[in-house]
Amino acid sequence: MSRLIRQAVVLFLLLTAVTGVLYPLAATGVAQVLFPAAANGSLVKKDGVLAGSSLIGQSFTQPGYFWSRPSATSPGPNNPAASSGSNLGPTNPALTDAAKQRIDALRKADPGNDAPVPVELVAASGSGLDPEISPAAARYQVKRVARARGMDVAKVEALVDAHTKGRQLGVLGEPRVNVLELNMALDATGR
Template sequence: MRMSTWIRQHLAALRALLVLTVITGIAYPLVIFAIAQLPGLHDKAEGSLLRQDGKVVGSSLIGQAYTDGKGTALNQYFQTRPSNAAPSDGSIPDGYDPTNSSFGNQGPESVVDTLDPDDPKKDKTALLSTVCSRSQAVASLENVDGSRPFCTSGEVGAVLSVIGPRDAKGTVENPVRVVSVNEDCRVTKTPFLAFYKGVAVECAKPGADYSAGQIVPVRGDASADTPVPTDAVTASASGLDPDISPAYAAIQIPRVAKARGITEDRVRALVDADTHGRVLGFAGEPRVNVVELNLALDRQYPYRG
């Protein structure tokens, strides 16, 4: 009797396994495949591929780096936002490697650089200093003001370690020492701020530990309304985002128009045509697909070099 029950239970389990295998392993994939072949859905199912002269040149879903391969921007193209999707071997220095999608894993509290005592090239840059340096690089390329509120003129975060006794709130009111933690003494002899609460500010010595002090970002005089938008200096979560903000596209129009020898109005018209609104009218922000925009530029106004 027990054996008969055991056999019936296992036969029922086997039948359930076979039925579910047919449904989820065969029928469901076939139905989805058939739906993907419908007009209007087929191209998306194939990867939203973009073609130029009959050749696949990319996807509207994955960004590309428009540089010379060494990090130098090509003036005839709109630039994408920074990318963290780069192989560790440096074979694709500008990122946008679809096999290595990644994020920087840094947040708003990432404001203190780690200065290597032996080799400055091995410094670990905090998000704030990364934003500062990227902002100045974009500003230089686009001929705009790249200063930002918490950045020094040396393109690092304006952050102090204020050392001294703390009050009940953890604030150092009477410091005995103040260090500009992101300004390397090997590079910067005069810190961005001469004095803080009456104490002379020092530059940072690589390898020294200033964590005992109160970390104080200094806002500075730069306007918060910077011409260089946030997406121009921060990477997306995937590192593969093909879109930029209309504001970032706008500051690039003069450079691209000059490089291609056409009027800014013609370039602006292409930007407007490639600007997409919020998803479903409310989700996200307006965006410009850089890959599609650059392909449209090449089709209508080829670069003569």
């Protein structure tokens, strides 16, 4: 019996060392060599200072910036420690109220814009951390951003086009615009 217990303990310690120490170290080492930016969180720096991650959404509320998709994480928006959706169903009045408030905020920020509001500017994503919006959602905001920055609309549209990423491998997903990267490009214009 003691021999079986000793074998079980040795096997447990061996498997713990392999799967809990050696494999994670090897996987981390390979990722650092082959994909260092992704392995370190796809961090984005501005003038040597950390500005965020291209994988986690950020809240922008000033009229001179493109706004991200709403976040339902708690206790605050875009909290990566609490990634989740709102879990509000389509028949829940709280979901309708939240959507109406978001539409009202968009209309108030850009009263002359009577175009239909793209859904991702109203509805939170399943993770609550989506860093990207559709090109249509970015174009919806172009005039507000251009007016707030004193820029020509065509220049802001050109920035949106330059920061629009296509489908992955030409077939996966939808075209998208990373809001943090687009807003940093806006700041780089000096306006």
